[in-house]
Amino acid sequence: MNLAALVHSLRCSLLRIESRLLQAAGLDRHLAPALAVNGPSLLPQLQPQDSIMWMAVPKKRRTIEVNRTRRRCDSKLLKVKTNIEPCPECGHLKQKHILCGFCYAKVRKETGQIRYQIQAMEGGPLRAPIEETVVLYDGETAGPQDKDKRIVERPRKRPAWFSS
Amino acid sequence: MSAVFHWRLQVRPQQLSCLHTSASLESKEWEKKNKKVFPPQLPDEPRRPAEVHHSRRQIKYSKDKMWYLAKMIRGMSVDEAVAQLEFNDKKGARIMKEVILEAQEMAVKHHNVEYKSNLYVAESYSGKGTYLKRIRYHGRGMFGIMDKVNCHYFVKLVEGSPPKTEERTSLDHAKEYVQHLKNRTIIHSL
Numbered sequence: 098m099n100l101a102a103l104v105h106s107l108r109c110s111l112l113r114i115e116s117r118l119l120q121a122a123g124l125d126r127h128l129a130p131a132l133a134v135n136g137p138s139l140l141p142q143l144q145p146q147d148s149i150m151w152m153a154v155p156k157k158r159r160t161i162e163v164n165r166t167r168r169r170c171d172s173k174l175l176k177v178k179t180n181i182e183p184c185p186e187c188g189h190l191k192q193k194h195i196l197c198g199f200c201y202a203k204v205r206k207e208t209g210q211i212r213y214q215i216q217a218m219e220g221g222p223l224r225a226p227i228e229e230t231v232v233l234y235d236g237e238t239a240g241p242q243d244k245d246k247r248i249v250e251r252p253r254k255r256p257a258w259f260s261s
Numbered sequence: 262m263s264a265v266f267h268w269r270l271q272v273r274p275q276q277l278s279c280l281h282t283s284a285s286l287e288s289k290e291w292e293k294k295n296k297k298v299f300p301p302q303l304p305d306e307p308r309r310p311a312e313v314h315h316s317r318r319q320i321k322y323s324k325d326k327m328w329y330l331a332k333m334i335r336g337m338s339v340d341e342a343v344a345q346l347e348f349n350d351k352k353g354a355r356i357m358k359e360v361i362l363e364a365q366e367m368a369v370k371h372h373n374v375e376y377k378s379n380l381y382v383a384e385s386y387s388g389k390g391t392y393l394k395r396i397r398y399h400g401r402g403m404f405g406i407m408d409k410v411n412c413h414y415f416v417k418l419v420e421g422s423p424p425k426t427e428e429r430t431s432l433d434h435a436k437e438y439v440q441h442l443k444n445r446t447i448i449h450s451l
Contacts, residue, residue, distance in 0.1 A: 181347075
């Protein structure tokens with residue numbers, strides 16, 4: 098596993114031995130003097146904290162062709178949805194895993210009307226009775242099962258989707 | 262990095278007239294295409310399908326973002342296109358759906374199209390509208406110029422069923438390239 102390190106250390110020691118031998122033989126010629134002192138030199142200019150010298154910066158302007166290939170690659174294009182189907186109740190389009198928007202809106206409208214009426218009956222906040230509530234439409238009377246329940250009358254025909 | 266721009270945006274009015282040589286800022290070429298009248302067709306000519314050009318100008322949306330939607334519905338039939346746009350969450354999808362429904366209505370009422378479902382999107386693209394420039398303040402006294410973008414949307418509906426585009430796989434492209442290389446020959450040789 099440490100073969101590379103071993104080889105490297107061997108190579109270093111061999112080079113050292115070689116240089117020592119050459120030194121002893123007097124055949125090597127160092128270009129620098131035997132004694133060298135580091136003289137005074139210009140210290141590197143301390144970069145101020147906010148210098149822009151070491152920011153990552155674009156080298157060249159990206160051409161419009163390069164930009165277009167990046168912006169229009171397949172992963173960035175919009176995917177066509179395959180989960181759209183018509184709602185069996187109303188015929189508007191809906192997504193398979195989501196309620197039909199039209200049907201939801203019509204139910205919401207009717208429940209809004211019922212809530213408005215309940216609000217008028219209660220007359221203020223935090224006055225909901227303990228009994229259950231039952232919604233009765235035109236031409237309907239309270240049956241035996243609605244004995245102990247609060248009755249909300251709606252002055253219209255019962256909608257088809259609201260089963261009694 | 263914050264950018265420092267020279268404030269050279271003041272365009273003199275006399276410069277504006279020479280900025281655009283062919284089309285002015287308010288050219289309505291797309292709308293004029295609906296007024297084109299063809300000569301009567303000869304009996305043996307194939308029937309020319311009906312076309313409707315419609316557009317909406319100065320939509321408060323980006324032309325680049327609109328392009329993705331326009332690219333998606335290119336080549337679809339109107340019903341498919343409207344269905345896709347209805348369930349897309351982008352702002353431009355709602356506007357595009359309105360434009361396509363308007364165009365469909367126009368086609369049936371004024372352009373002699375019999376069935377409103379028998380249309381497909383032949384061309385659809387977005388264009389740049391007028392941009393307003395505002396200053397966006399950055400730190401340390403730097404400023405950038407913010408563009409308040411507007412775009413146009415153009416659509417052309419043609420009568421008929423959408424043309425079938427042949428699906429070409431990458432293998433087909435590679436085979437064609439190799440064949441092109443093989444077909445090379447030395448001209449003017451013996």
